Amino acid sequence: xxxxxxxxxxxxxxxxxxxxxxxxxxxxxxxxxxxxxxxxxxxxxxxxxxxxxxxxxxxxxxxxxxxxxxxxxxxxxxxxxxxxxxxxxxxxxxxxxxxxxxxxxxxxxxxxxxxxxxxxxxxxxxxxxxxxxxxxxxxxxxxxxxxxxxxxxxxxxxxxxxxxxxxxxxxxxxxxxxxxxxxxxxxxxxxxxxxxxxxxxxxxxxxxxxxxxxxxxxxxxxxxxxxxxxxxxxxxxxxxxxxxxxxxxxxxxxxxxxxxxxxxxxxxxxxxxxxxxxxxxxxxxxxxxxxxxxxxxxxxxxxxxxxxxxxxxxxxxxxxxxxxxxxxxxxxxxxxxxxxxxxxxxxxxxxxxxxxxxxxxxxxxxxxxxxxxxxxxxxxxxxxxxxxxxxxxxxxxxxxxxxxxxxxxxxxxxxxxxxxxxxxxxxxxxxxxxxxxxxxxxxxxxxxxxxxxxxxxxxxxxxx
Amino acid sequence: xxxxxxxxxxxxxxxxxxxxxxxxxxxxxxxxxxxxxxxxxxxxxxxxxxxxxxxxxxxxxxxxxxxxxxxxxxxxxxxxxxxxxxxxxxxxxxxxxxxx
Numbered sequence: 127x128x129x130x131x132x133x134x135x136x137x138x139x140x141x142x143x144x145x146x147x148x149x150x151x152x153x154x155x156x157x158x159x160x161x162x163x164x165x166x167x168x169x170x171x172x173x174x175x176x177x178x179x180x181x182x183x184x185x186x187x188x189x190x191x192x193x194x195x196x197x198x199x200x201x202x203x204x205x206x207x208x209x210x211x212x213x214x215x216x217x218x219x220x221x222x223x224x225x226x227x228x229x230x231x232x233x234x235x236x237x238x239x240x241x242x243x244x245x246x247x248x249x250x251x252x253x254x255x256x257x258x259x260x261x262x263x264x265x266x267x268x269x270x271x272x273x274x275x276x277x278x279x280x281x282x283x284x285x286x287x288x289x290x291x292x293x294x295x296x297x298x299x300x301x302x303x304x305x306x307x308x309x310x311x312x313x314x315x316x317x318x319x320x321x322x323x324x325x326x327x328x329x330x331x332x333x334x335x336x337x338x339x340x341x342x343x344x345x346x347x348x349x350x351x352x353x354x355x356x357x358x359x360x361x362x363x364x365x366x367x368x369x370x371x372x373x374x375x376x377x378x379x380x381x382x383x384x385x386x387x388x389x390x391x392x393x394x395x396x397x398x399x400x401x402x403x404x405x406x407x408x409x410x411x412x413x414x415x416x417x418x419x420x421x422x423x424x425x426x427x428x429x430x431x432x433x434x435x436x437x438x439x440x441x442x443x444x445x446x447x448x449x450x451x452x453x454x455x456x457x458x459x460x461x462x463x464x465x466x467x468x469x470x471x472x473x474x475x476x477x478x479x480x481x482x483x484x485x486x487x488x489x490x491x492x493x494x495x496x497x498x499x500x501x502x503x504x505x506x507x508x509x510x511x512x513x514x515x516x517x518x519x520x521x522x523x524x525x526x527x528x529x530x531x532x533x534x535x536x537x538x539x540x541x542x543x544x545x546x547x548x549x550x551x552x553x554x555x556x557x558x559x560x561x562x563x564x565x566x567x568x569x570x571x572x573x574x575x576x577x578x579x580x581x582x583x584x585x586x587x588x589x590x
Numbered sequence: 591x592x593x594x595x596x597x598x599x600x601x602x603x604x605x606x607x608x609x610x611x612x613x614x615x616x617x618x619x620x621x622x623x624x625x626x627x628x629x630x631x632x633x634x635x636x637x638x639x640x641x642x643x644x645x646x647x648x649x650x651x652x653x654x655x656x657x658x659x660x661x662x663x664x665x666x667x668x669x670x671x672x673x674x675x676x677x678x679x680x681x682x683x684x685x686x687x688x689x690x
Contacts, residue, residue, distance in 0.1 A: 129617075129674075129678060130671065130674060130675075132623075133613065133616040133617055133670075133674045133678075134616070134623075134629075134670065134674075135622065135623030135624040135625075135626075135629055136615075136616040136619050136621065136623035136624075137609070137612050137613065137616055137623075137666075137667075137670045138623065138624055138632075139612065140608050140609060140611070140612035140666065140670070141663075141666070143608055144605055144608060144609075144662060144663065144666050147601055147604055147605055147608070147662060148655075148658065148659045148662050151598060151601040151658060151662065152654075152655045152658055152659075155597065155598060155601075155658075156651060156654065156655075159597060159654070162597070184649070184650035184651055185649075185650045185651040185652070185653050185654030185655070186653065186654045186657070187649065187650050187653065187654075211592065211593040212593030212594070212597070214646060214653065214654070214657075215646060215653075
Protein backbone atom coordinates (compact mmCIF):
# COMPACT_ATOMS: atom_id res chain seq x y z
CA UNK A 127 0.00 0.00 0.00
CA UNK A 128 2.96 2.24 0.72
CA UNK A 129 4.07 1.60 -2.90
CA UNK A 130 0.79 2.86 -4.21
CA UNK A 131 1.17 6.12 -2.28
CA UNK A 132 4.71 6.41 -3.48
CA UNK A 133 3.79 5.76 -7.08
CA UNK A 134 0.79 8.09 -6.93
CA UNK A 135 3.10 11.05 -6.35
CA UNK A 136 4.39 10.39 -9.86
CA UNK A 137 0.96 10.38 -11.51
CA UNK A 138 0.69 14.19 -11.80
CA UNK A 139 2.11 14.55 -15.36
CA UNK A 140 -0.86 12.64 -16.76
CA UNK A 141 -3.16 15.13 -15.09
CA UNK A 142 -2.00 17.78 -17.57
CA UNK A 143 -3.30 15.64 -20.42
CA UNK A 144 -6.40 14.83 -18.37
CA UNK A 145 -7.12 18.52 -18.02
CA UNK A 146 -6.88 18.81 -21.79
CA UNK A 147 -9.39 15.94 -22.13
CA UNK A 148 -11.65 17.63 -19.66
CA UNK A 149 -11.54 20.94 -21.48
CA UNK A 150 -12.32 19.33 -24.85
CA UNK A 151 -15.08 17.14 -23.39
CA UNK A 152 -16.67 20.15 -21.72
CA UNK A 153 -16.36 22.21 -24.91
CA UNK A 154 -17.97 19.61 -27.15
CA UNK A 155 -20.53 18.02 -24.84
CA UNK A 156 -22.14 20.87 -22.95
CA UNK A 157 -24.61 21.96 -25.61
CA UNK A 158 -25.60 18.42 -26.70
CA UNK A 159 -26.05 17.40 -23.07
CA UNK A 160 -28.27 20.40 -22.41
CA UNK A 161 -30.32 19.67 -25.52
CA UNK A 162 -30.69 16.04 -24.50
CA UNK A 163 -31.87 16.95 -21.01
CA UNK A 164 -34.31 19.51 -22.40
CA UNK A 165 -35.80 16.87 -24.71
CA UNK A 166 -36.06 14.32 -21.89
CA UNK A 167 -37.66 16.88 -19.57
CA UNK A 168 -40.19 17.87 -22.22
CA UNK A 169 -41.02 14.21 -22.80
CA UNK A 170 -41.42 13.68 -19.05
CA UNK A 171 -43.99 16.51 -18.91
CA UNK A 172 -46.05 15.09 -21.77
CA UNK A 173 -48.75 13.70 -19.48
CA UNK A 174 -48.82 16.60 -17.05
CA UNK A 175 -51.35 19.32 -17.87
CA UNK A 176 -49.58 22.67 -17.87
CA UNK A 177 -49.86 25.95 -19.69
CA UNK A 178 -47.10 28.24 -20.96
CA UNK A 179 -44.44 25.60 -20.25
CA UNK A 180 -40.86 26.78 -20.72
CA UNK A 181 -37.87 24.55 -20.07
CA UNK A 182 -34.39 26.07 -19.84
CA UNK A 183 -31.34 23.86 -19.18
CA UNK A 184 -28.10 25.24 -17.81
CA UNK A 185 -25.55 22.45 -17.48
CA UNK A 186 -27.55 19.72 -15.73
CA UNK A 187 -29.87 22.15 -13.99
CA UNK A 188 -33.38 22.53 -15.40
CA UNK A 189 -35.44 25.67 -14.90
CA UNK A 190 -39.12 24.84 -15.28
CA UNK A 191 -41.47 27.77 -15.83
CA UNK A 192 -45.13 26.85 -16.30
CA UNK A 193 -48.65 27.50 -15.13
CA UNK A 194 -50.27 24.56 -13.42
CA UNK A 195 -53.97 24.02 -12.92
CA UNK A 196 -53.70 22.63 -9.37
CA UNK A 197 -51.14 22.30 -6.58
CA UNK A 198 -51.01 18.61 -7.27
CA UNK A 199 -50.33 19.20 -10.95
CA UNK A 200 -47.56 21.56 -10.00
CA UNK A 201 -45.95 19.00 -7.70
CA UNK A 202 -46.31 16.28 -10.31
CA UNK A 203 -44.60 18.44 -12.91
CA UNK A 204 -41.63 19.13 -10.68
CA UNK A 205 -41.36 15.47 -9.67
CA UNK A 206 -41.49 14.38 -13.30
CA UNK A 207 -38.59 16.64 -14.26
CA UNK A 208 -36.59 15.71 -11.16
CA UNK A 209 -36.95 12.06 -12.10
CA UNK A 210 -35.35 12.61 -15.51
CA UNK A 211 -31.95 10.80 -15.49
CA UNK A 212 -29.09 13.28 -15.62
CA UNK A 213 -31.00 16.23 -14.16
CA UNK A 214 -29.13 17.58 -11.16
CA UNK A 215 -31.38 20.34 -9.88
CA UNK A 216 -34.82 21.68 -10.84
CA UNK A 217 -35.42 25.38 -10.41
CA UNK A 218 -39.11 25.76 -9.72
CA UNK A 219 -40.58 28.72 -11.53
CA UNK A 220 -44.03 27.19 -11.82
CA UNK A 221 -47.11 28.92 -10.55
CA UNK A 222 -50.79 28.24 -10.41
CA UNK A 223 -53.04 29.50 -13.19
CA UNK A 224 -54.92 32.52 -11.81
CA UNK A 225 -58.35 31.84 -10.41
CA UNK A 226 -61.24 33.58 -12.15
CA UNK A 227 -63.96 34.89 -9.87
CA UNK A 228 -66.59 34.84 -11.20
CA UNK A 229 -65.65 32.26 -13.80
CA UNK A 230 -66.99 33.75 -17.02
CA UNK A 231 -67.09 32.16 -20.46
CA UNK A 232 -68.97 33.41 -23.50
CA UNK A 233 -69.60 32.70 -27.15
CA UNK A 234 -70.72 35.54 -29.37
CA UNK A 235 -72.01 35.12 -32.87
CA UNK A 236 -72.24 37.76 -35.55
CA UNK A 237 -72.69 37.46 -39.27
CA UNK A 238 -69.23 36.21 -40.12
CA UNK A 239 -67.81 34.59 -37.02
CA UNK A 240 -68.23 33.05 -33.61
CA UNK A 241 -65.90 34.42 -30.96
CA UNK A 242 -65.21 32.31 -27.90
CA UNK A 243 -63.91 34.39 -25.01
CA UNK A 244 -63.54 34.36 -21.25
CA UNK A 245 -61.96 31.49 -19.39
CA UNK A 246 -61.68 27.76 -19.93
CA UNK A 247 -60.55 25.49 -17.10
CA UNK A 248 -58.03 23.37 -19.03
CA UNK A 249 -56.33 23.34 -22.44
CA UNK A 250 -58.28 20.15 -23.17
CA UNK A 251 -61.53 22.03 -22.46
CA UNK A 252 -60.51 24.70 -24.91
CA UNK A 253 -59.84 22.12 -27.59
CA UNK A 254 -63.13 20.37 -26.81
CA UNK A 255 -65.08 23.62 -27.06
CA UNK A 256 -63.43 24.54 -30.34
CA UNK A 257 -64.34 21.10 -31.70
CA UNK A 258 -67.90 21.48 -30.42
CA UNK A 259 -68.05 24.89 -32.07
CA UNK A 260 -66.91 23.54 -35.42
CA UNK A 261 -69.42 20.70 -35.15
CA UNK A 262 -72.34 22.98 -34.26
CA UNK A 263 -71.62 25.88 -36.56
CA UNK A 264 -70.69 24.92 -40.06
CA UNK A 265 -68.96 27.29 -42.40
CA UNK A 266 -68.45 30.09 -39.90
CA UNK A 267 -65.04 31.10 -38.65
CA UNK A 268 -64.47 30.34 -34.97
CA UNK A 269 -62.18 32.78 -33.20
CA UNK A 270 -60.55 31.56 -30.01
CA UNK A 271 -60.02 34.35 -27.51
CA UNK A 272 -60.31 32.11 -24.47
CA UNK A 273 -57.81 32.27 -21.65
CA UNK A 274 -57.23 29.65 -18.99
CA UNK A 275 -58.25 30.02 -15.39
CA UNK A 276 -59.05 27.99 -12.33
CA UNK A 277 -62.38 28.13 -10.58
CA UNK A 278 -64.69 26.60 -13.21
CA UNK A 279 -67.91 25.11 -11.86
CA UNK A 280 -68.27 21.32 -12.07
CA UNK A 281 -69.37 19.99 -15.49
CA UNK A 282 -68.44 23.30 -17.10
CA UNK A 283 -67.38 21.58 -20.34
CA UNK A 284 -70.76 19.90 -20.77
CA UNK A 285 -72.64 23.13 -20.12
CA UNK A 286 -70.46 25.14 -22.50
CA UNK A 287 -70.71 22.48 -25.23
CA UNK A 288 -74.49 22.45 -24.92
CA UNK A 289 -74.60 26.24 -25.18
CA UNK A 290 -72.31 26.20 -28.21
CA UNK A 291 -74.77 23.89 -29.92
CA UNK A 292 -77.43 26.54 -29.25
CA UNK A 293 -75.24 29.24 -30.79
CA UNK A 294 -75.61 27.23 -34.01
CA UNK A 295 -79.33 28.03 -33.88
CA UNK A 296 -78.75 31.76 -33.57
CA UNK A 297 -78.50 34.30 -36.36
CA UNK A 298 -76.63 36.56 -33.99
CA UNK A 299 -76.32 36.76 -30.24
CA UNK A 300 -74.33 35.82 -27.22
CA UNK A 301 -74.35 33.07 -24.62
CA UNK A 302 -72.54 33.55 -21.33
CA UNK A 303 -71.75 31.33 -18.39
CA UNK A 304 -70.91 33.23 -15.22
CA UNK A 305 -70.13 30.67 -12.51
CA UNK A 306 -73.32 28.59 -12.75
CA UNK A 307 -75.59 31.26 -14.27
CA UNK A 308 -76.36 31.05 -17.95
CA UNK A 309 -77.45 34.09 -19.97
CA UNK A 310 -78.56 34.11 -23.57
CA UNK A 311 -79.44 36.94 -25.89
CA UNK A 312 -79.83 37.43 -29.61
CA UNK A 313 -82.00 36.43 -32.50
CA UNK A 314 -82.88 32.86 -33.46
CA UNK A 315 -81.94 31.85 -36.98
CA UNK A 316 -85.22 30.13 -37.79
CA UNK A 317 -88.80 30.29 -36.65
CA UNK A 318 -89.04 27.81 -33.81
CA UNK A 319 -85.35 28.30 -32.98
CA UNK A 320 -86.20 30.15 -29.79
CA UNK A 321 -88.43 27.30 -28.65
CA UNK A 322 -85.78 24.71 -29.62
CA UNK A 323 -83.16 26.56 -27.57
CA UNK A 324 -85.47 26.85 -24.58
CA UNK A 325 -86.10 23.10 -24.79
CA UNK A 326 -82.38 22.31 -25.05
CA UNK A 327 -81.60 24.42 -21.98
CA UNK A 328 -83.58 21.91 -19.90
CA UNK A 329 -80.64 19.52 -20.47
CA UNK A 330 -78.10 21.82 -18.82
CA UNK A 331 -75.95 19.89 -16.33
CA UNK A 332 -77.13 19.87 -12.74
CA UNK A 333 -76.18 23.00 -10.86
CA UNK A 334 -76.43 25.35 -13.81
CA UNK A 335 -79.41 27.66 -14.08
CA UNK A 336 -80.67 30.02 -16.76
CA UNK A 337 -80.48 33.55 -15.37
CA UNK A 338 -81.74 35.34 -18.48
CA UNK A 339 -82.97 34.06 -21.80
CA UNK A 340 -83.50 36.98 -24.14
CA UNK A 341 -83.45 35.02 -27.37
CA UNK A 342 -85.83 36.62 -29.82
CA UNK A 343 -87.60 34.81 -32.58
CA UNK A 344 -87.42 36.20 -36.11
CA UNK A 345 -90.71 37.87 -37.13
CA UNK A 346 -93.45 35.46 -38.09
CA UNK A 347 -94.21 36.56 -41.60
CA UNK A 348 -97.11 35.79 -43.88
CA UNK A 349 -97.29 37.47 -47.26
CA UNK A 350 -99.88 37.59 -50.00
CA UNK A 351 -99.39 39.36 -53.30
CA UNK A 352 -102.15 39.97 -55.77
CA UNK A 353 -100.69 40.39 -59.22
CA UNK A 354 -103.22 41.74 -61.77
CA UNK A 355 -100.89 41.13 -64.73
CA UNK A 356 -100.08 37.49 -64.09
CA UNK A 357 -103.57 37.12 -62.52
CA UNK A 358 -102.12 35.29 -59.56
CA UNK A 359 -102.43 35.38 -55.82
CA UNK A 360 -99.12 34.35 -54.32
CA UNK A 361 -99.05 33.24 -50.70
CA UNK A 362 -95.69 32.89 -49.00
CA UNK A 363 -94.23 32.78 -45.51
CA UNK A 364 -95.49 30.72 -42.60
CA UNK A 365 -98.66 29.28 -41.20
CA UNK A 366 -98.93 27.50 -37.84
CA UNK A 367 -100.24 24.15 -39.07
CA UNK A 368 -102.01 22.28 -41.84
CA UNK A 369 -105.44 23.14 -40.47
CA UNK A 370 -104.83 26.89 -40.64
CA UNK A 371 -103.12 26.39 -43.99
CA UNK A 372 -106.24 24.70 -45.33
CA UNK A 373 -108.50 27.41 -43.89
CA UNK A 374 -106.42 30.17 -45.49
CA UNK A 375 -106.27 28.41 -48.85
CA UNK A 376 -110.04 27.90 -48.76
CA UNK A 377 -110.64 31.55 -47.80
CA UNK A 378 -108.41 32.63 -50.69
CA UNK A 379 -110.45 30.47 -53.08
CA UNK A 380 -113.69 32.06 -51.87
CA UNK A 381 -112.57 35.67 -51.66
CA UNK A 382 -110.60 35.80 -54.90
CA UNK A 383 -111.94 34.76 -58.26
CA UNK A 384 -110.05 34.34 -61.49
CA UNK A 385 -106.67 34.61 -59.78
CA UNK A 386 -104.54 31.51 -59.82
CA UNK A 387 -103.43 30.59 -56.34
CA UNK A 388 -99.67 30.10 -55.92
CA UNK A 389 -99.24 28.58 -52.50
CA UNK A 390 -95.68 28.74 -51.14
CA UNK A 391 -96.68 28.62 -47.48
CA UNK A 392 -94.66 26.58 -45.00
CA UNK A 393 -95.71 25.35 -41.59
CA UNK A 394 -93.84 26.56 -38.55
CA UNK A 395 -94.41 27.07 -34.87
CA UNK A 396 -94.16 30.53 -33.37
CA UNK A 397 -97.30 32.13 -34.83
CA UNK A 398 -98.93 34.85 -32.75
CA UNK A 399 -102.27 33.80 -31.29
CA UNK A 400 -105.25 34.77 -33.42
CA UNK A 401 -103.15 34.39 -36.57
CA UNK A 402 -105.89 32.91 -38.75
CA UNK A 403 -108.50 35.36 -37.42
CA UNK A 404 -106.27 38.23 -38.53
CA UNK A 405 -105.07 36.84 -41.84
CA UNK A 406 -108.43 35.75 -43.27
CA UNK A 407 -110.16 39.19 -43.06
CA UNK A 408 -106.95 40.78 -44.32
CA UNK A 409 -107.06 38.47 -47.34
CA UNK A 410 -110.65 39.65 -47.90
CA UNK A 411 -109.43 43.25 -47.96
CA UNK A 412 -106.60 42.31 -50.32
CA UNK A 413 -109.14 40.69 -52.63
CA UNK A 414 -110.90 44.06 -52.99
CA UNK A 415 -107.75 45.69 -54.31
CA UNK A 416 -106.81 45.94 -57.95
CA UNK A 417 -103.23 45.16 -57.01
CA UNK A 418 -101.82 44.86 -53.56
CA UNK A 419 -99.59 43.26 -51.03
CA UNK A 420 -100.47 41.94 -47.61
CA UNK A 421 -97.66 41.47 -45.11
CA UNK A 422 -98.43 40.04 -41.69
CA UNK A 423 -95.31 40.35 -39.55
CA UNK A 424 -95.85 39.08 -36.04
CA UNK A 425 -98.84 41.18 -34.92
CA UNK A 426 -98.61 43.85 -37.56
CA UNK A 427 -100.86 43.59 -40.59
CA UNK A 428 -99.74 45.83 -43.39
CA UNK A 429 -101.93 46.11 -46.46
CA UNK A 430 -100.89 48.25 -49.38
CA UNK A 431 -102.27 48.62 -52.86
CA UNK A 432 -104.90 50.25 -55.03
CA UNK A 433 -108.61 50.08 -54.29
CA UNK A 434 -110.98 50.14 -57.27
CA UNK A 435 -112.87 53.28 -56.23
CA UNK A 436 -112.81 55.84 -53.45
CA UNK A 437 -115.59 54.30 -51.39
CA UNK A 438 -113.85 50.93 -51.28
CA UNK A 439 -110.57 52.59 -50.30
CA UNK A 440 -112.29 54.34 -47.39
CA UNK A 441 -113.90 51.10 -46.21
CA UNK A 442 -110.62 49.18 -46.40
CA UNK A 443 -108.77 51.92 -44.56
CA UNK A 444 -111.46 51.94 -41.88
CA UNK A 445 -110.70 48.42 -40.70
CA UNK A 446 -111.08 44.72 -41.18
CA UNK A 447 -114.36 44.15 -39.43
CA UNK A 448 -115.49 43.19 -35.98
CA UNK A 449 -113.82 39.76 -36.03
CA UNK A 450 -110.33 41.18 -36.57
CA UNK A 451 -108.39 40.45 -33.34
CA UNK A 452 -107.64 43.57 -31.33
CA UNK A 453 -104.14 42.33 -30.45
CA UNK A 454 -103.15 42.83 -34.07
CA UNK A 455 -102.22 46.20 -35.47
CA UNK A 456 -103.68 47.05 -38.86
CA UNK A 457 -101.72 49.42 -41.08
CA UNK A 458 -103.46 50.10 -44.38
CA UNK A 459 -101.71 52.09 -47.10
CA UNK A 460 -104.47 52.23 -49.65
CA UNK A 461 -104.59 54.45 -52.68
CA UNK A 462 -107.25 54.51 -55.39
CA UNK A 463 -106.65 53.07 -58.80
CA UNK A 464 -106.96 55.77 -61.52
CA UNK A 465 -110.41 55.56 -63.08
CA UNK A 466 -110.57 53.47 -66.25
CA UNK A 467 -111.67 55.11 -69.47
CA UNK A 468 -115.48 55.28 -69.98
CA UNK A 469 -116.89 52.70 -72.35
CA UNK A 470 -119.99 52.19 -74.40
CA UNK A 471 -122.94 50.49 -72.61
CA UNK A 472 -122.60 47.43 -74.85
CA UNK A 473 -118.99 47.04 -73.75
CA UNK A 474 -120.16 47.45 -70.18
CA UNK A 475 -122.63 44.60 -70.65
CA UNK A 476 -119.84 42.44 -72.02
CA UNK A 477 -117.63 43.26 -69.03
CA UNK A 478 -120.48 42.41 -66.57
CA UNK A 479 -121.14 39.10 -68.30
CA UNK A 480 -117.47 38.17 -68.38
CA UNK A 481 -117.00 39.01 -64.75
CA UNK A 482 -120.10 37.20 -63.54
CA UNK A 483 -119.08 34.12 -65.47
CA UNK A 484 -115.90 34.01 -63.34
CA UNK A 485 -117.52 34.59 -59.98
CA UNK A 486 -120.93 34.62 -58.41
CA UNK A 487 -122.45 37.01 -55.90
CA UNK A 488 -123.17 34.81 -52.89
CA UNK A 489 -125.69 35.16 -50.12
CA UNK A 490 -126.11 33.33 -46.90
CA UNK A 491 -128.30 30.23 -47.53
CA UNK A 492 -132.03 31.10 -47.97
CA UNK A 493 -131.33 34.59 -46.70
CA UNK A 494 -130.77 37.97 -48.21
CA UNK A 495 -127.53 38.81 -46.43
CA UNK A 496 -124.55 39.24 -48.74
CA UNK A 497 -121.74 36.81 -48.19
CA UNK A 498 -118.68 38.87 -47.27
CA UNK A 499 -116.62 36.79 -49.69
CA UNK A 500 -118.54 38.45 -52.56
CA UNK A 501 -117.48 41.99 -51.68
CA UNK A 502 -114.45 41.84 -53.97
CA UNK A 503 -116.68 40.83 -56.88
CA UNK A 504 -119.14 43.60 -56.11
CA UNK A 505 -116.27 46.10 -56.10
CA UNK A 506 -115.32 44.98 -59.59
CA UNK A 507 -118.97 45.28 -60.73
CA UNK A 508 -119.11 48.79 -59.30
CA UNK A 509 -115.92 49.69 -61.11
CA UNK A 510 -117.50 48.57 -64.40
CA UNK A 511 -120.72 50.44 -63.67
CA UNK A 512 -118.67 53.58 -63.09
CA UNK A 513 -117.22 53.24 -66.59
CA UNK A 514 -120.60 53.53 -68.27
CA UNK A 515 -122.29 56.35 -66.35
CA UNK A 516 -125.17 56.72 -68.80
CA UNK A 517 -126.26 53.11 -68.84
CA UNK A 518 -129.30 51.98 -66.85
CA UNK A 519 -128.80 48.57 -65.36
CA UNK A 520 -131.25 45.90 -64.33
CA UNK A 521 -130.02 43.77 -61.47
CA UNK A 522 -131.79 40.46 -61.93
CA UNK A 523 -132.11 37.88 -59.16
CA UNK A 524 -132.65 34.18 -59.88
CA UNK A 525 -133.08 31.10 -57.69
CA UNK A 526 -132.96 27.38 -58.29
CA UNK A 527 -136.07 25.30 -58.60
CA UNK A 528 -136.20 24.20 -54.93
CA UNK A 529 -138.92 25.66 -52.77
CA UNK A 530 -142.14 27.42 -53.56
CA UNK A 531 -142.34 29.79 -56.48
CA UNK A 532 -143.64 32.65 -54.38
CA UNK A 533 -140.85 32.33 -51.86
CA UNK A 534 -138.28 32.07 -54.62
CA UNK A 535 -139.59 35.12 -56.40
CA UNK A 536 -139.55 37.14 -53.21
CA UNK A 537 -136.09 35.89 -52.26
CA UNK A 538 -134.69 36.71 -55.69
CA UNK A 539 -136.27 40.14 -55.61
CA UNK A 540 -134.85 40.91 -52.16
CA UNK A 541 -131.41 39.66 -53.08
CA UNK A 542 -131.38 41.81 -56.23
CA UNK A 543 -132.43 44.75 -54.10
CA UNK A 544 -129.62 44.09 -51.61
CA UNK A 545 -127.15 44.24 -54.47
CA UNK A 546 -128.67 47.47 -55.73
CA UNK A 547 -128.52 48.92 -52.22
CA UNK A 548 -124.86 47.98 -52.03
CA UNK A 549 -124.18 49.73 -55.35
CA UNK A 550 -126.03 52.83 -54.22
CA UNK A 551 -124.20 52.81 -50.92
CA UNK A 552 -120.97 52.71 -52.88
CA UNK A 553 -121.91 56.02 -54.51
CA UNK A 554 -123.75 55.04 -57.68
CA UNK A 555 -127.04 56.87 -58.41
CA UNK A 556 -130.05 54.77 -57.44
CA UNK A 557 -131.87 55.94 -60.53
CA UNK A 558 -129.61 53.85 -62.77
CA UNK A 559 -130.53 50.53 -61.16
CA UNK A 560 -133.65 48.41 -61.13
CA UNK A 561 -133.86 45.32 -58.97
CA UNK A 562 -135.97 42.52 -60.48
CA UNK A 563 -136.63 39.09 -58.97
CA UNK A 564 -137.30 36.26 -61.42
CA UNK A 565 -137.51 33.44 -58.92
CA UNK A 566 -136.82 30.13 -60.65
CA UNK A 567 -138.51 31.05 -63.91
CA UNK A 568 -135.36 31.54 -65.98
CA UNK A 569 -133.09 28.60 -65.27
CA UNK A 570 -129.83 28.39 -67.26
CA UNK A 571 -129.20 24.80 -66.22
CA UNK A 572 -131.19 21.81 -65.10
CA UNK A 573 -132.50 21.86 -61.52
CA UNK A 574 -131.96 18.14 -61.12
CA UNK A 575 -128.33 18.37 -60.06
CA UNK A 576 -126.61 20.38 -57.35
CA UNK A 577 -124.30 21.85 -59.96
CA UNK A 578 -127.20 22.95 -62.12
CA UNK A 579 -128.96 24.47 -59.11
CA UNK A 580 -125.84 26.37 -58.17
CA UNK A 581 -125.69 27.83 -61.67
CA UNK A 582 -129.31 28.87 -61.47
CA UNK A 583 -128.84 30.72 -58.16
CA UNK A 584 -127.41 33.89 -59.59
CA UNK A 585 -127.49 37.66 -59.93
CA UNK A 586 -127.22 39.09 -63.44
CA UNK A 587 -126.44 42.62 -64.56
CA UNK A 588 -128.30 43.62 -67.68
CA UNK A 589 -127.67 46.95 -69.38
CA UNK A 590 -130.98 48.31 -70.62
CA UNK B 591 -24.10 9.50 -12.27
CA UNK B 592 -25.12 6.65 -14.55
CA UNK B 593 -26.32 9.24 -17.07
CA UNK B 594 -22.98 11.08 -16.94
CA UNK B 595 -21.08 7.83 -17.45
CA UNK B 596 -23.27 6.82 -20.38
CA UNK B 597 -23.05 10.23 -21.99
CA UNK B 598 -19.23 10.59 -21.68
CA UNK B 599 -18.09 6.99 -21.83
CA UNK B 600 -15.55 7.73 -24.58
CA UNK B 601 -13.83 10.43 -22.56
CA UNK B 602 -13.92 8.30 -19.43
CA UNK B 603 -12.35 5.40 -21.27
CA UNK B 604 -9.65 7.72 -22.59
CA UNK B 605 -8.98 8.99 -19.05
CA UNK B 606 -8.85 5.42 -17.77
CA UNK B 607 -6.35 4.40 -20.47
CA UNK B 608 -4.29 7.52 -19.79
CA UNK B 609 -4.28 6.58 -16.10
CA UNK B 610 -3.37 2.98 -16.94
CA UNK B 611 -0.38 4.22 -18.92
CA UNK B 612 0.63 6.72 -16.24
CA UNK B 613 0.34 4.07 -13.52
CA UNK B 614 2.35 1.61 -15.63
CA UNK B 615 5.16 4.15 -15.99
CA UNK B 616 5.09 5.39 -12.40
CA UNK B 617 6.29 2.07 -10.91
CA UNK B 618 9.62 2.13 -12.67
CA UNK B 619 10.05 5.89 -12.98
CA UNK B 620 12.94 7.40 -11.08
CA UNK B 621 12.59 10.52 -9.01
CA UNK B 622 10.47 11.55 -6.06
CA UNK B 623 7.39 13.01 -7.78
CA UNK B 624 5.29 15.49 -5.81
CA UNK B 625 6.45 16.32 -2.31
CA UNK B 626 4.35 15.03 0.58
CA UNK B 627 3.19 18.53 1.38
CA UNK B 628 2.08 19.20 -2.18
CA UNK B 629 0.34 15.82 -2.28
CA UNK B 630 -1.62 16.75 0.82
CA UNK B 631 -2.63 20.05 -0.68
CA UNK B 632 -3.71 18.27 -3.83
CA UNK B 633 -5.67 15.74 -1.78
CA UNK B 634 -7.27 18.54 0.20
CA UNK B 635 -8.20 20.35 -3.01
CA UNK B 636 -9.82 17.21 -4.36
CA UNK B 637 -11.77 16.68 -1.16
CA UNK B 638 -13.03 20.26 -1.37
CA UNK B 639 -14.02 19.79 -5.01
CA UNK B 640 -15.85 16.53 -4.22
CA UNK B 641 -17.62 18.25 -1.37
CA UNK B 642 -18.68 21.07 -3.67
CA UNK B 643 -19.97 18.58 -6.20
CA UNK B 644 -21.79 16.50 -3.59
CA UNK B 645 -23.53 19.51 -2.10
CA UNK B 646 -24.46 20.78 -5.57
CA UNK B 647 -23.61 24.33 -4.63
CA UNK B 648 -21.87 25.18 -7.90
CA UNK B 649 -24.59 26.34 -10.26
CA UNK B 650 -25.39 25.59 -13.90
CA UNK B 651 -22.67 24.77 -16.38
CA UNK B 652 -19.88 25.21 -13.80
CA UNK B 653 -21.49 22.55 -11.69
CA UNK B 654 -21.70 20.23 -14.67
CA UNK B 655 -18.06 20.88 -15.61
CA UNK B 656 -17.00 20.17 -12.00
CA UNK B 657 -18.88 16.85 -12.03
CA UNK B 658 -17.38 16.00 -15.40
CA UNK B 659 -13.83 16.87 -14.22
CA UNK B 660 -14.24 14.76 -11.10
CA UNK B 661 -15.47 11.65 -12.84
CA UNK B 662 -12.71 11.99 -15.47
CA UNK B 663 -10.24 12.31 -12.61
CA UNK B 664 -11.75 9.31 -10.84
CA UNK B 665 -11.36 7.20 -13.97
CA UNK B 666 -7.81 8.43 -14.33
CA UNK B 667 -7.05 7.44 -10.74
CA UNK B 668 -8.58 4.01 -11.21
CA UNK B 669 -6.53 3.60 -14.38
CA UNK B 670 -3.34 4.72 -12.56
CA UNK B 671 -3.97 2.32 -9.70
CA UNK B 672 -4.62 -0.68 -11.95
CA UNK B 673 -1.69 0.26 -14.19
CA UNK B 674 0.69 0.60 -11.24
CA UNK B 675 -0.44 -2.67 -9.62
CA UNK B 676 -0.15 -4.53 -12.93
CA UNK B 677 3.34 -3.15 -13.58
CA UNK B 678 4.35 -3.96 -10.02
CA UNK B 679 3.09 -7.52 -10.47
CA UNK B 680 4.97 -7.87 -13.79
CA UNK B 681 8.17 -6.43 -12.28
CA UNK B 682 8.00 -8.71 -9.22
CA UNK B 683 7.64 -11.77 -11.50
CA UNK B 684 10.63 -10.67 -13.60
CA UNK B 685 12.71 -10.24 -10.45
CA UNK B 686 11.64 -13.61 -9.09
CA UNK B 687 12.47 -15.52 -12.30
CA UNK B 688 16.38 -15.17 -12.25
CA UNK B 689 16.44 -16.04 -8.57
CA UNK B 690 14.49 -19.16 -9.33
